[in-house]
Amino acid sequence: MASSASTIFICFLVLLNSISWPSKAAAAGIRLIRRDSPLSPYYNPNATVSDLATAAVESTMERVRFFQARQKSAFLNEDAQVRVRAGTGEYLMEFQIGIPAQPVYAVADTASELIWVQCAPCPRCTTKRPLFYPSGSLTYKPIDCSNSSCTELSTSYCSRNQVQCQWRESYGDGSFANGELATDTFTLGSLFETETISNVVFGCSHLAFGLDDDESGIVGLNRQRLSLPSRLRVSKFSYCLVSPNDDTVGSLLILGSNAVASGSSNTPILTVPGQEAFYYVTLEGISVGRDRLPIPENYFQPTKNGEGGFIVDSGARFIVLQGRAHDIVVKGVEDRVQGLKKVYSKDKEIQLCYAATYAQLENTPQLTFHFKGADVVLTTLGTYFLQETGVWCLGVVPGDSISIFGNRAQSNYNVGYDLEKNTISFASAECGTF
Numbered sequence: 506m507a508s509s510a511s512t513i514f515i516c517f518l519v520l521l522n523s524i525s526w527p528s529k530a531a532a533a534g535i536r537l538i539r540r541d542s543p544l545s546p547y548y549n550p551n552a553t554v555s556d557l558a559t560a561a562v563e564s565t566m567e568r569v570r571f572f573q574a575r576q577k578s579a580f581l582n583e584d585a586q587v588r589v590r591a592g593t594g595e596y597l598m599e600f601q602i603g604i605p606a607q608p609v610y611a612v613a614d615t616a617s618e619l620i621w622v623q624c625a626p627c628p629r630c631t632t633k634r635p636l637f638y639p640s641g642s643l644t645y646k647p648i649d650c651s652n653s654s655c656t657e658l659s660t661s662y663c664s665r666n667q668v669q670c671q672w673r674e675s676y677g678d679g680s681f682a683n684g685e686l687a688t689d690t691f692t693l694g695s696l697f698e699t700e701t702i703s704n705v706v707f708g709c710s711h712l713a714f715g716l717d718d719d720e721s722g723i724v725g726l727n728r729q730r731l732s733l734p735s736r737l738r739v740s741k742f743s744y745c746l747v748s749p750n751d752d753t754v755g756s757l758l759i760l761g762s763n764a765v766a767s768g769s770s771n772t773p774i775l776t777v778p779g780q781e782a783f784y785y786v787t788l789e790g791i792s793v794g795r796d797r798l799p800i801p802e803n804y805f806q807p808t809k810n811g812e813g814g815f816i817v818d819s820g821a822r823f824i825v826l827q828g829r830a831h832d833i834v835v836k837g838v839e840d841r842v843q844g845l846k847k848v849y850s851k852d853k854e855i856q857l858c859y860a861a862t863y864a865q866l867e868n869t870p871q872l873t874f875h876f877k878g879a880d881v882v883l884t885t886l887g888t889y890f891l892q893e894t895g896v897w898c899l900g901v902v903p904g905d906s907i908s909i910f911g912n913r914a915q916s917n918y919n920v921g922y923d924l925e926k927n928t929i930s931f932a933s934a935e936c937g938t939f
Contacts, residue, residue, distance in 0.1 A: 535693050537596040537613055537744060537756040544755055545597060546610055555851070555893045561822040562852045562902065564595070565911060568821040569904050571616070575780065576811045576907070595822055595912050596746070598724050598758065601692035601699075602707075603642030607635075611722030613744075613758060615784055615819040615922075618729035619658065620736075621674070621708030622722035624684060629713055639687065639709060646704075648686040654706045658731060661686055672708040684710040693760070705736050726819070727782040728924060734760060741765050743921035743930075744819070747937030749886045749913055754937045765921030769932035770879035776927075777807050777814060784922070786929060787877040788815040788908065791834055794870030798837045804830045805908050812906040817920070817929055821911035823890070825904035831856075834872075838899055841870045848896055858898040866897055874910065881931050887914045 538544045541557055552560075598613040602622065609622050625636040639645040648655050648670045650663035655670035662671050670686040691705045710722075725732040726742065734742050743764040746756045775785040788805040791798050804827045807814035813827060826834055835856045839847075845859040859866075863885070872883040889897045890913065900913055917937075921930040 535758040535760070536599050537746070537758050538599060538610075539747075539749075539752075539756070540595055540597055540612075542752045544752070547597075553893075554891055558890060558892045558898075559852060561890070562854055565821045565823045565825065565902055565909075566854060568818065568909065569825055569902075569907060572783070572816065572818075572907050572909070573812075573905065575783075595820055596744075596756065599694070599755075600724075602637055602689050603639075604644045604690050605641070606690075606692045607637055607641065609637055609722065611724045613724050613726060613819060615726045615817070616782070617723050617725035618727050618731050618782060619660065619672070619708050620705065620722075620724050620731070620733060621672070621682065621684075621710055623682075623713060624709040624711055627711050627713060637709070639689075642689055644690045644703070646688050648688060648706065652686075654731065655686055658686070672710075674708075681713070682708070682710040683712040684708055702737060705733075706731055726922075727784075729782045734922075734924060739764075740925035741921065741923050743919055744915075745919045745934050745936040746912055746916045748884070748916050749890070751937040756936060765923050765930050766919050766932040766934075769919065769921060769930035770876075770881075771923075771926075771928040771930045772876040772879040774922075774927040774929060775807075775814070777811070779811060784817045784929060785814050786817055786910075788874060789877055790875040791830075791837075792873040792875065793834075793837045793841050796837070796841065796870075797875075798833050800830050800833050808906070813908070815908040815910065817910045817915075819912050819915075821909045822913055823900040823902050823911045824914050825902055825907065825909035825911065827906055827908050828903050830908065831901060831903040834901055835899065838870075838872070845869075850892065850898055852892070852898075854902040855892065855898045856901075856903075858892060858896050860895055861897050862895075863897070874914070876931075879929075879931050881914075881918065882933075883914050884917055887916050 540547055542548065596613050597610045599610055601608050611622055622637050625638045627636055649668060650670050652670060655661045655663065660672055660674055672686045673683045674681060686706060687709050688704045688706055691702045693700050726734060729735065737760055739760050741762055741764040742758065742760045744756060744758045747754055772786050775787060777785050785807065789802055790800060805815040839857055845861045845865060848858050848860045850856065850858045866889050867885050872888050874881045888900060890900045892898045917934060919932045919934045
């Protein structure tokens with residue numbers, strides 16, 4: 506914990522230098538770790554650049570399928586018990602559960618509600634990390650079937666003659682996580698010390714099937730009542746994700762009144778019927794350099810049948826654009842990038858790659874996303890990714906009808922969520938410059 510606290514403290518000092526924060530300190534800061542970085546408990550030192558690039562594309566497309574399935578379920582008024590998995594997620598949150606505290610890692614996910622972790626006993630769990638042991642916590646308490654947290658959660662249930670509330674996440678590929686709903690004490694790393702929160706509702710999975718080895722749990726950050734912000738009774742949270750090429754430090758999640766930086770640009774959060782949990786926003790256009798691309802604004806608006814729209818998301822690695830908008834952006838970049846050799850992409854979803862150095866890419870026109878009330882200029886590493894040695898590709902994939910602002914594009918921005926004012930803010934920040 507000492508090294509984690511030091512990292513968090515340094516992150517905070519960096520943010521102070523680049524952002525104007527409110528005078529009162531009222532926030533809990535938690536380290537976020539990119540899943541494939543050397544800081545991650547799931548780091549694979551044998552993975553090649555090509556392996557990591559392919560995994561990032563696949564994870565992004567899995568995220569697309571997740572949102573599309575949720576949109577379809579909402580439109581058809583289906584009980585979304587059978588879901589498409591949200592993907593393995595990109596950023597792990599490091600925290601502790603129980604008294605005495607037990608360290609756990611789980612994916613911080615802006616599209617999920619419930620907090621859940623893999624618990625012991627769990628004979629079929631394959632996670633590489635130690636499980637949470639409820640029997641080792643003095644404050645662990647299963648939730649009764651009559652509790653409102655049980656009755657209001659769509660994935661919870663109570664069989665005949667049961668007293669304790671059960672919980673199950675079933676996915677379209679046949680995988681699932683199953684266990685009980687419970688409460689326990691959570692310990693979060695703060696900017697200067699740890700903060701302890703009692704009676705946090707979470708799912709304790711004792712049976713898992715078909716999940717990847719590194720799927721050890723989720724921390725929901727969406728707008729529903731069982732998400733972490735709701736359980737902590739905070740109306741604001743933010744994250745500052747370090748540059749994708751910085752593997753030496755963690756990123757930072759802040760919960761509380763200091764989460765949203767003053768002076769940042771704000772865009773309204775839209776409420777889409779049946780999908781109120783997600784962070785939809787209005788994208789008015791996209792520019793390459795100084796040129797606004799000819800993309801009709803309605804390409805990014807939700808349709809009457811619940812499809813489409815533009816979502817700010819922590820789980821997708823790359824930018825996802827509605828099919829026709831995607832083609833316009835790819836052509837717009839290709840037409841304006843001069844002097845670089847185009848090369849074949851090994852991933853079919855990636856349409857534009859160059860044989861280039863990073864220094865050469867820095868001289869290419871920047872992408873700007875024009876949200877309602879906020880312009881976000883992407884960094885070079887927020888725009889391009891290394892597909893293999895010497896090959897850089899545009900990190901934009903087609904999404905059929907849906908569009909997503911992935912986490913790579915959000916790097917080196919403090920992205921703030923104000924759930925009281927229903928806004929998302931963007932403030933440029935050197936998240937990993939120590």
